[in-house]
Amino acid sequence: MNSRAPLNIFYEEPEADRWAPLDRYPRRLVRWLLRGPKQPGGTMRVCLNLCAGLDRLNVPYRVNDYRHIRKHPHELACLIGQPHILPKFALETPMLFGTSIYNHPIDDPDLLRRRNICRVLVPSPWVERMFSSVWPGNVSLWPCGIDTDRWSPSKRANRDVDVLIYDKIFRHRDRYTRSIVDPLLAELRRRRLTVEVLRYGSYREKTLYDLSKRARAMVYLSHHETQGFAAQQMLSSNVPLFAWDREGLWTDRKYVPHLVRFGPVSSVPYWDERCGTKFTGSGDLLPAFDKFWFGVEAELFAPREMIVEKFTLEGQARAYLALVDKYGPH
Known part of the structure; x- marks a missing residue:
């Protein structure tokens, strides 16, 4: 007691x-x-x-x-x-x-x-x-x-989604669609990978949970996160991330630039090399993805270890x- x-x-x-x-x-x-x-x-x-x-x-x-x-x-x-x-x-x-x-x-x-x-x-x-x-x-x-018992590795013999794209791009969406999303999708098509897309705000948590059992990897597109539950839930499921981490200025339009100028921020504030690969923008997108996908296929990542150690x-x-x-x- x-x-x-x-x-x-x-x-x-x-x-x-x-x-x-x-x-x-x-x-x-x-x-x-x-x-x-x-x-x-x-x-x-x-x-x-x-x-x-x-x-x-x-x-x-x-x-x-x-x-x-x-x-x-x-x-x-x-x-x-x-x-x-x-x-x-x-x-x-x-x-x-x-x-x-x-x-x-x-x-x-x-x-x-x-x-x-x-x-x-x-x-x-x-x-x-x-x-x-x-x-x-x-x-x-x-x-x-994080509920590491619920968000645990899948027992499926074969995962039928190669890449889940988690899209949380709000600001300057047209610009980032042209510079990041479209080139990334073209690269995934070139590699003949199967892709699912989740847009933030338009799905229920069960959908992400179901995809955590099917996806081999996740692309995480977010301007910044205070903790990043969706990312950590997938990491707990042992799904490695290809994460867009600009490490630039805070971009909340209610405050920026007239009231606050603060940086750097992060889209994956809790991270180590076991989690996957990060990229900063269009300049390093394709080389970083090549490194990431090599790691996915070679099973070099162990993201769940980080979550179980800390969260x-x-x-x-x-x-x-x-x-x-x-x-x-x-």
């Missing part, structure tokens, strides 16, 4: 009315009827995976028990959800805040002066550097764990508890 007091975990995502007061509720019902249960996004996945890790460690917790925290305002509140839930807590309530918070702390640079926030958690080293520029000395690194549910739950013990009230 674990002797720890239950953690107070809070997770919510904002949902605004669109056309009329309170219309978010019938819209939620209609979405459920048409699309089924809500697809886990990044914030929900952080909460689900943290709770799963705590379950494996037999550590008790409460989720969204606002009644309890109102009665016990001096207990630590672990806020996974976004900043809109801050007003639900008393000013004196100590908080562990993150990792799904502001896109950039410039949204609320005085937050730590107004609220009893013990520590801000962020998911990767480049985000830690960016947030520390506004909140120096108050930011800690904590990436979420199990249990391991990252222990890391979270260490932050609770270090920065929470005593």
